[in-house]
Amino acid sequence: MKRLPALLLAWALLFPLLGARAEVLPLTNLSSGYEAFVYVPRGERYREAQLEVSTRSDQSGRLRLYLDGSYRSVTALPADGRVQLPVGTLGEGFHRLRLEPLLPQPLGGQADHNLCLEIRQAAFSARAAQLNYTPQRTRAPRLSDLPDPLYDRTRTVAVLAGVSAPEGSAVNTALLRLAQALGGDRPVIWQRAEAAENDFELRLERSEEAGNRAELEVTPGVLRIRFTSDASLGWAVNALSDPDYRSLLRRSRVILSREVPQPPAATLRVPLSLEDYGLTDLSLRSGEQRTLALALPAAFTATGRASGTLVTVSATGLASGSRLWAWVADEPVIAHDLADRDGTVNREKLNFSGSRSPAASGTSLRLQADLLGNDACTPLPTGQLFVDARASRVDIGARTKSGVGALASELLGNPRVTLPAGVPEARAFAMTVASNLYAAGLRGVLPLEATAAGGSLTLAQETVRAAQLPDVALEGGALLRAHSGGVTVTAANTAAWSALSRAWPSAQARLEDRVTAALISADRQVTVLERDRASSESPESPAPWGWVVAAIGAFLIGSVLLMMLGSRKRRS
Numbered sequence: 225m226k227r228l229p230a231l232l233l234a235w236a237l238l239f240p241l242l243g244a245r246a247e248v249l250p251l252t253n254l255s256s257g258y259e260a261f262v263y264v265p266r267g268e269r270y271r272e273a274q275l276e277v278s279t280r281s282d283q284s285g286r287l288r289l290y291l292d293g294s295y296r297s298v299t300a301l302p303a304d305g306r307v308q309l310p311v312g313t314l315g316e317g318f319h320r321l322r323l324e325p326l327l328p329q330p331l332g333g334q335a336d337h338n339l340c341l342e343i344r345q346a347a348f349s350a351r352a353a354q355l356n357y358t359p360q361r362t363r364a365p366r367l368s369d370l371p372d373p374l375y376d377r378t379r380t381v382a383v384l385a386g387v388s389a390p391e392g393s394a395v396n397t398a399l400l401r402l403a404q405a406l407g408g409d410r411p412v413i414w415q416r417a418e419a420a421e422n423d424f425e426l427r428l429e430r431s432e433e434a435g436n437r438a439e440l441e442v443t444p445g446v447l448r449i450r451f452t453s454d455a456s457l458g459w460a461v462n463a464l465s466d467p468d469y470r471s472l473l474r475r476s477r478v479i480l481s482r483e484v485p486q487p488p489a490a491t492l493r494v495p496l497s498l499e500d501y502g503l504t505d506l507s508l509r510s511g512e513q514r515t516l517a518l519a520l521p522a523a524f525t526a527t528g529r530a531s532g533t534l535v536t537v538s539a540t541g542l543a544s545g546s547r548l549w550a551w552v553a554d555e556p557v558i559a560h561d562l563a564d565r566d567g568t569v570n571r572e573k574l575n576f577s578g579s580r581s582p583a584a585s586g587t588s589l590r591l592q593a594d595l596l597g598n599d600a601c602t603p604l605p606t607g608q609l610f611v612d613a614r615a616s617r618v619d620i621g622a623r624t625k626s627g628v629g630a631l632a633s634e635l636l637g638n639p640r641v642t643l644p645a646g647v648p649e650a651r652a653f654a655m656t657v658a659s660n661l662y663a664a665g666l667r668g669v670l671p672l673e674a675t676a677a678g679g680s681l682t683l684a685q686e687t688v689r690a691a692q693l694p695d696v697a698l699e700g701g702a703l704l705r706a707h708s709g710g711v712t713v714t715a716a717n718t719a720a721w722s723a724l725s726r727a728w729p730s731a732q733a734r735l736e737d738r739v740t741a742a743l744i745s746a747d748r749q750v751t752v753l754e755r756d757r758a759s760s761e762s763p764e765s766p767a768p769w770g771w772v773v774a775a776i777g778a779f780l781i782g783s784v785l786l787m788m789l790g791s792r793k794r795r796s
Contacts, residue, residue, distance in 0.1 A: 243358070243359075244356065244357070244358050245356075245357060245358070245359060246354050246355070246356050247262075247354060247355045247357070248353070248354050249261075249262065249275075249321070249353040249354060249355055250353075250380075251277075251323075251350055251351065251353050254322075254509075254512055254514065256324060256509045256511070256512050257322060257323050257324035257325060258277075258322070258323045258350045258353075259320060259321060259322045259323070260320075260321045260353055261318060261319065261320055261321070261378070262314060262318070262319045262320075262321060262355060262378075263317070263318050263319075263376075263377060263378040264314050264315060264316045264317060264319070265316065265369070265372040265373075265376070265377075266316050266317075266365075266366075266369040266372045266373075267316065267361055267362055267363050267364070267365050267366065267369055267372070267373070268316060268359050268360065268361055268362060269313060269314060269315050269316065269359070269360055269362055270313065270314040270355075270357035270358070270359055270360075271313050271357065271358045271359075271360055272312075272313070272357060272358050273310075273311035273312060273313065273314050273355055273356070273357040274308055274309065274310055274311055274355070274356045274357070275289060275308070275309045275311055275321060275323075275353065275354075275355055275356075276306065276307070276308050276309075276353070276354050276355075276356060277306070277307060277309075277323065277350050277351070277352065277353040277354075278305070278306045278350065278351050278352045278353075279301060279302070279304075279305065279306070279307055279325075279348070279349065279350050280303070280304045280347075280348070280349050280350075281301060281303055281304075281325060281327060281347060281348040281349070282303070282347040282348075283303065283327055284300070284301060284302060284303055285301045285325055285326050285327035286298050286299065286300060286301050286325075286326040287299055287300075287301040287307055287309065287323060287324070287325055287326070288323070288324045288325075288326055289309040289311070289321065289322070289323060290320075290321070290322040290323075290324065291311060291312075291319060291320070291321060292319055292320055293320070293322075296309070296310075296311060296312065297309045297310050297311075298326075301325060301326075301327070306352075309323075311355070311357075314357070316362075321355075323350055325348045327348060364476050365442050365443065365444060365476055366442070366473065366474050366475055366476060367440055367442050367464070367470065367473035367474075367475065367476070367478055368470055368471050368472065368473045368474050369442075370405075370406065370442065370447070370464065370470065371406050371408070373442050373443070373444055373445070373447075374406065374423070374424035374442075374445060374446075374447060375410070375412075375423045375424050377408070377409070377410055379410065382410075382411040382412065382413050382726075382729050383410055383411065383412045383413065383423050383424070384413050384415065384419065384421055384422050384423050385403075385406070385412055385413065385414050385415070385422060385423065385424055385425070385426065385659075386414075386415060386416060386417035386418070386419055386422035386424070386425040386426070387399060387414055387415075387416065387417060387425070387426050387648075387651075387652060387655065388416075388417035388425065388426070388427045388428070389426075389427070389428035390428065390430055391646070392454075393674050393675070393676070394454035394457060394458075395428060395430075395457070396643060396651060396654075396674030397672065397673050397674045398428065398449075398457050398458065398460075398461045399426075399428070399651065399655055399674075400641060400654060400655060400658045400672035400673075400674060401461045401465055401658070401669070401670075401671070401672050402426060402461055402464060402465070403655035403656070403658040403659045404465070404658040404659060404661055404662075404669065404670060404672065405461075405464050405465040405669070406426070406447075406464075406659065407658065407659030407660060407661070407662055408662050409502070409662060409663070411659075411660055411663065411729030411730075412656065412659035412660065412729075413656050413659075413725050413726055413728070413729065414652040414653075414655040414656045414659065414725060415649075415652050415722060415725060416648055416649065416652065423445070424445045424446065424447070425445065425446050425447075426447050427446065427447070427448045427449070428449050428451070428457070429448065429449070429450045429451075430450075430451060430452075431450050431451065431452045432452075433452050434452070435452055435481075436452060436453050436455050436456045436459075436481065437451075437452050437456055437479060437480065437481045438450070438451040438452070438456040438457060438459055438460040438479070438480045439451075439477065439478075439479050439480075440460055440463070440464070440473070440477065440478045440479075440480070441476060441477040441478075442476055442477075443476070455483075456480065459480045459482070459483055459484040460480060460484075462484040462485060462486050462487060463478075463480060463484045465487050465669045466484075466486075466487035466669065467487075468487075469484065469487070486669075486671060487668070487669040488668060488669065489668060489669070489670070489671065490636065490661075490666050490667060490668030490669055490670040491636075491666075491667055491668055492523060492624065492632060492633055492636055492664075492665050492666055492667075493665060493667045494524060494622045494623075494665070495518075495520065495521065495524075495622070495665075496532075496617050496618070496619055497613065497614055497615070497616060497617050497618075498516070498518075498589075498611070498613040498614075498616045498617075498618065499613045499614045501516075501518050501519070501618075503516060503613045504613055505610060505611065505612060505613045505614075506591070506610065506611040506613065507608045507609070507610050507611075508548075508591060508592070508593040508608065508609045508610075508611070509593070509595070509608055510593060510594060510595035510596075511592075511593075511594065512592070512593060513590065513591065513592040514590070514591050514592075515588060515589070515590045515591075516588065516589045516590070516591070517586070517588055518586045518587050518588060518589055518618055518620070519585060519586040520585055520586040520620075520622055520665075521663060521664050521665030522629070522632070522660075522663055522664040522665065522732045522733040522735070523624055523625060523629070523630070523631075523632040523633055523664040523665045523666075524622040524623065524624060524625065524665055525584045525585075525622065525623065525624075525625050525629075525736075525737040526581070526582045526583065526584050526585070526586060526587070526620040526621060526622055527620075527621040527622070527623055528581070528619075528620060528621020529577070529578050529579060529580065529581055529582075529620075529621070530552045530553065530557075530576075530577075530578040530580075530582055530587055530618060530619070530620045531575075531576065531577040531578065531618075531619050532575075532576060532616070532617040532618040532619050533573050533574065533575050533576070533615075533616060533617050534548075534550060534558065534573075534574045534576070534611060534616045535571070535572070535573050535574075535611070535612040535615035535616045536548060536570075536571070536572050536574060536609055536610065536611055536612070537570065537571045537609070537610040537612065538562050538570045538572075538595075538609045538610075542562050542563055542595055542596060543563060543596040544561075544563045544596075545563070545594070545596050546561070546562040546563055546593075546594060546595050546596045547559060547560060547561055547562055547593075547594045548560045548562055548574070548591070548592070548593050548594075548609060549591070549592040549593075549594070550574075550576065550589065550590065550591050550592075551589070551590040552576070552578045552580075552582075552587055552588070552589055552590075552618070553578065553580055553582050553583075553587045553588055554588075554590070555578050555579065555580050557576035557577065557578050558574055558576050560572070560574050562593075562595070562609070573615075582620045584736065584737060585733070586620070587618075587620055589618060591611065593609040595608075595609065625735070625736075625737040625738075626706075626737060626738050626756065627706045627735075627736075627737065627738050627739045627740045627755075627756060628704040628705070628706045628711050628735050628739055628740065628741070628742050629732075629735035629736060629737055629739060630706070630711070631657070631664070631680075631681060631710075631711050631732070631735075632661055632664035632665060632666055634680040634681070634710045634711060635661070635670060635672070635680055635681060635710075636666070636670065637680065638679070638680035638710065639670050639671050639672045639673060639680070640672075640673045640674075640675045640678060640679040640680060640681075641654050641657075641672060641673070641674055641675065641679045641680075641681045641682075641683070642674075642675055642676065642677055642678065642679035642681070642682040642683060643674055643675075643683055644683055644684060644685045645676075647683075647685055647718065647721065649718040649719075649721035649722050649725075650683045650685060650715070650718075650721050652721070652722070652725055653683065653713075653715075653721050653722075653724050653725045653728070654674075654681070654683060656725045656728050656729070657681065657728065657732075658670075658672055660728060660729050660732060663729070663732070663733070664732060678709075679710065680709065680710030680711070681710055681711055681713070682709075682710065682711070682712040682713070683712075683713050683714075683715075684712060684713070684714045684715075685714070685715055685716070685717070685721075686714050686715075686716060700716070700719060700720050700723060700745070700746035701715075701720060701723070701724075701743050701744055701745040701746055702714065702715040702720055702721075702723075702724040702743070702744050703715075703741070703742075703743055703753075704735070704741065704742045704743075704744065705740070705741050706739075706740045706741070719746075720746070723746040724744060726748070727744050727746075727748035728744075730748060731744050731748060731750050734750045735750065736752065736755075738755055738756045738757070739752050739754070739755050739756075740754045740755065740756050741753040741754035
């Protein structure tokens, strides 16, 4: 027993509380309430978590909080004010918080022809939610936890990353591949390690020791790789790039002394299922409406009309009048009767096809469920309809872009990047491109390689006007030019490369299809300079007026032939 205080003291020293924090949570309106998601990094837990939110309603009631689908707490709901609900301790991983108001709902008058009683929904709104908590490390960070020890994966703003590494083609190749491995669904902007605002840092250090070995170490905010040869550096890159291999590195520090094979090659995947668009299974309560943004990755453009299949599971006991409504780009495509006539759980596949062409960047899907519990048309309070995100598909005819927007597909075919010598800011921009390939639609590991020439992405630094576009001065912006071998990016100075790195996560999605030359300014504006219009016109399709000319010509020829035949008959 005497050792217990000492053990507690040792635990507190190893895994101290990190100080109280407050995290702003975006709220999603679900008609029946609100929900928000929280991510706790690996190796941490949030103690004494409390949700604080401003609410407004037209009458007093209670506000109930659910954590991951289970009831957590309830508090009095004033007509207008700020409430606090205890959440408790949150372990590592994703968590869903759901707020549901419990308000009196007096019956209104009778409805129209079916004499059902309408229920007047009490007005309720929530805003300015934040989670107050005290983070605590439960163990030392591990290499298998990456990128959690380096940055918060749930942040909505771009992550700023610093890089410190020697020069050399092998090192540059390693940096490009590591940048892709440390990227993902969060935009990452790379810059020199000297920048004070960096969220984390990547350090590559060459050792003079003999032999082939690489030492990998992660601490909060820093990933360090110490290598003795180019070969051992490649082993370290392969170990961190392969998610399956990285999951085995359950230590803060690992030494590699043998070859690690390259991970499987990457692919550009066209999103088809709702899961491909980053959505999980959905549940809809009666009267609830959800609008889902189906944004295409930056490498794709929409070319056709929306069609697909929604796979739904509805509860038993639903009466006539229960319906699922769906709109694609505000066009109604589904109005399906959900009435349960055989008393079993209904799993249905609902096909749809729209008549409107979506925007080039994607479309939207809006769903609403009206669930009636019995023939008296009394709404079923607990009735829900589920949408299977993995099985449900939405096809909007996506294809890869051409021109400067085809950078991801060009790198997939030729994963070489040509860098200017002695310009670390240009190298940092190439790393930013690699980190944001996930947002372009790339899945898997791309074997990027830094070369002196022959890359599908070529970076050049010029202090003069662009030779092919003499009227465009580069100044603080950068010129992107598509050609038969890929894309060339030209910037005038190091400041322009740094500005381009900050602009790239948002600019790459705004590079339109068939744009062959574009200027990205220092204030992140994208200006189209040249567009290839020939590819949009099929040489096999004549212009509309061509048909008119052909028809008139045929008519004249036919008239002349008829006149000649008539004249011949009269002579005979």
